[in-house]
Amino acid sequence: MIISLIIRHYKVYKGINYLPLSDGTKFSSILGENGAGKSSILESFDCFFNKKPFSDWSINYEAKSEGISGDNSPYILPVFLIPKDKLRNSLKADIEQYKKAEVLSNFLWNTTEKAKGSSLEAFYEHRKNIKEKFDQNEYFLLLVGRKYKSSGCFFGSYHKKLSFINNEHHKEYAETELQDYFDGFYEYIISHYSYLYIPVETDVQTYTKLETQDMQKLMDKNVQSEIKKAITQKTISQINGHLDKFVKDIESVLETYTYKGKFKNNLTMPDLVSKIIESYFSIKELNKKIPGSTKTISVNELSSGEKRKALIGLAYSFLKKNSDRGSNLIIAIDEPESSLHISNCFEQFEKLIEIAKENHQILITTHWYGFLPIVTEGTATSINKGSDNKISTDFFSLSNFREFIKQEKERHKKAKIRGPLSIDYRIKSYNDLIQSIIISIIQEEPYNWIICEGSSEKMYFEYYFKKEIKEKKLRILPVGGYEEVLKIYNYLLGPFKDSDYEKKGKIICLIDTDANRVDAETVVNNKNLYFKRLVFNKKDNTILYKINSDLTTETTIEDSLDSANYVETLKYLSDNNEELKPLIKSENIRETSTYSKDALDLKDSEKDILKDFFNKDFGKNKLVFAEKYLEITDKVGVNKTLGWIEEIKEIINK
Template sequence: MITSIFLRHFKIYKGITFIPISEGVGFSSLIGENGVGKSSVLEAIDCVLNQKNNNWPINNEAKNEGVGGDNFPYIAPVFLIKKEKLRNTKLADQELFRKAEKLSNFIWNNNLKAPTKSSSAFNEHVNELKKSYDKDDYFILIVGKKHNDNSIYFGGYQNYLDFIGEKPTIKPSEKEIQEYFKGFYDYIISHYSYLYIPVETDVFTYTKLETVEMQKLMDKNIQDEIVKAIKPGTLKQINKDLNYFVKDVESILEEYEYKGYHKNSLTMPDLVSKIIEAYFSIKVLNKKPKNGSKLIPVSELSSGEKRKALIDVAYSFLLKNKNTNSNVILAVDEPEASLHISACYDQFEKLFSLTKNKHQIIISTHWYGFLPIVLNGSATSIRKKASNENSADFFNLYNYRETITQARKKTKGKLPIDYNIKSYNDLVQSILFSILKNEPYNWIVCEGLSEKIYFEIMFKNEIENNKLRILPLGSFKEVRKLYNNLLSPIKDPDYTINGKVICLIDTDSERVEVDYENNNKNLFFYRLWNNKKNNLKTELIDVNRNSMNPPTEIEDCLNPYVYKQTLIEFTEEYESIKSIISNCEVRENATNSYSTFDLRDSEKDDIKAFFDDNQGYNKIRFAEKYIEILQKPFFKDENEMEWIMKIKKVIN
């Protein structure tokens, strides 16, 4: 997988720019205004992986200033590769594998030394990857090229690869580097098939079976298939019969004869090329009409239908082709181009679903309605500064609304327009269209990431069978804001709403006010609350109900036995938790985690301090451990909490 890329003097990118693309997940998006360089990133990867080294569009300013000497353009993608996926059986491959291991160890263990923003950004990027990927299991490799130069290039590490040669303290020369890594570039990129669909792609040409792109999608080489189809001796017999024919003609001509300048017989490549020309060139992709009328050639489809056809073709082949010999990276420039917003949703969902087959998907887009349907992915916001430089901000889509909320706090409310306002508007629009569909989506909109971690397991069947999506927004105010924006269109009698949206928040000590209408059958707003009059059982209550005591968070509403077992996992770190576990038994009539133990006020404070520790990150750690234990055989048959069953009933 490609996790990031360094660009220098490529199209809009003047100077060295670092663009983060992924932190290891399969779906990545590049967002931003027109002209900031989103498509340029996809095109740059195309130049490197498909070896278009002589056709780079160089930055005009750099051209005017001169790009010779040390001021050369280069493209250097960064790869994260599971070690077992790299070929290591043949002798030549084993040697290159060992070099990959040395290079990877060097990058894992050494920061880029140049005092530049791009170097600092890359070092941060590697540190983030370290949190999820073990260097003993994964290679991280920079494998790049200079413009009009077939030598390999490692970006900022080029002059520091001191593991080369017998004397590690001496920096290797450029000649030594190229000799040492001879064949390494081809070795690495041979593991990948990069398919790039620019926004102006001609669907008629692209989908012809003989094109390189289609052969990559099919993971088959048409030439090899034709050779296999030709029976042994066929070519020999053709040449023999034709030779007899020519001899007969020459016997009539007497003073003349036919002779080839370079060869006198057909070769297998000759025969294959003619079969491709005669057979495959006449095959045109057609759309099957739903009503059974005649086929429609893709060239006659509307602009939006052509764009949809491109994605449909790629989706169909990649969905079926799970055992491809190479890692497929599909890059699509503006998948939403020419499509109505109602069709955009399906387009993006198809692309995201391909990541389940271990394919990497990278898109550039102006339409942000896809953000809420991505369960695991990333977005890179590319912006152009006043200084005419490009910058890139990376954020995780797993909890993207919460991320934006936190980012807004850091910047005191100032965020780029592209993912502050537009993403929110597209989010609302996207949810609305998703619940209008005949096979609608359903939504649980909650406050924090910890809720999403719990809910993705608690509502696993609903996610798979009822298109349920869990959307954390970061705060109660954000949940209320989304509810208010959805209320009017959902109430509108002109809309036929088929899906459900459940807004769910904690019960805080202070009462909150929401203009809630509890008679709506598609839009709900609940609070979690532990009812003292009902044995502290967790209930879902209307958001405006007066009951505020006790304050109730998601950590108070869990299964008591799984809750205790999860707390045990933290006793080595927290003496206060160890003391509670040692001295307190689970109450026989415990209905939830809040009532698990009979705690003194000081012990309740210890529990609260535990969850608030690490700037609240313990909530995430606890949630991850809780769902891990919940899925173990001993606990998985535990009766579901009533409030969970109520939500399932609403969705179903």
């Protein structure tokens, strides 16, 4: 994947700029005001991966006026983090390039070379964070770029410092020696990737034609190869034979004239394939099905926002159903929210987040910040353009977005500088999200929402509420802890106290019951906004209560499951966890229990072992457990009705 970009004299980026884009996760967002240089990043990658001619490069006008030849040439230099087992290493030619990757990567993981400017220092700072998460024995750290109006490979500030090229007596190597060494390396690296760029002004009708290169990247099936499978060489020979006979019959009538091939005398496979593509696909265009009808409407007749939805929907559908791909796909999208009604923004970004989870890298530019509080694996790069036109960046992981904002606020306070990041992004992100939710529930066909704490809750809810998700447009929104659920609920209170517009959809905010009691203001007699707690009441075997209930038994989502399937899941996981085995002895199992909270008769010390298991590695075991539990539940079904699930269904459906 791409983790950063070093860029020089391209569009707004005068001089050498280091732009961090990923911490090793697949979802990367680029934020900033208009004109800051967000789209320039995606465009430059298009030039790099798709070998755009140098005439397509947009060179910084100031640099151009000062002169951009020689050592001042523009360049585009991506930095890659690649699992070693993902680079081809079987054919002889590939083995040679793989060895070059090994040597270059070892150099980049460890070098401390200095250069003018701050770009290398920024790279080393970024590299330090990458080293904490990735083992250099398992991953290549590589960079290889294109220099304006130059052929071959380019390595930026390292171009003349790659000591491994010729380390005999530390002799400096010549440019020809470097290019000979890295001959074919740029082509080798980019051959592993398909870069799909969707600018704001994309012509949807042209873009979605199946014969285009961009569509083939999405399908990862070359149309030509598919046609070749259907047409054998024997078929072509038969066609040529019949046509030759036909031409000879004509020539026998013409007597003094003959037909000769201008360049060749027979049809070839490429001739036939190109004509089939031209004839077959040119008559087909993407249409949208009209719900409840057999009629369709051409995407060309849709609104601008609907066209944008169609593009993302198309990519989502192809990639969700086609995980077995021959190349690594990088999808770069300028402003996915462009022209969309704000009520549709969440769904648009939700699809992109899901595509990233399918192991495809997503790069987006955006002015809609509603996704910031909800992405658990991804990054944001804030591009800031100063009054002197110099570019600076803020780079942060979205998994600790809130912590980063607090730190930035404190840093700016101590430095006595204004902190637009802490104010703008934090406030705007929640405002965008809340606005999107509110507008979605006042439509004629409203959305419904469950706002919950974490990803494991989302996994359970997507299973238990399949029907509601499909029929009632239910959306599950995990926000990273009870404090965030409470914050969003408080944001929602204002609009719900406003009676100027009718709320049709339902919003259920749902949290666990922790050791610390949580209370909240509630809206009296409101049938559309609920705040509930999971809290086990042993007296009547119930588990869902209003937020301000007096019940205080600590209860998590794992305590609220089907008891029999819960125990079966623990048994399966105990095969690889010796601490769990003593907990699920037959004498500890309560066969008649409904909920997992009451499934095992455990001592306090044993309960602590179970609690530690779920909280281990920042809750990763919760996700592992959820996946296995749902797999078992899917096979054997739910043994007993879970009352709290049915109660939520009743709220959504009434």
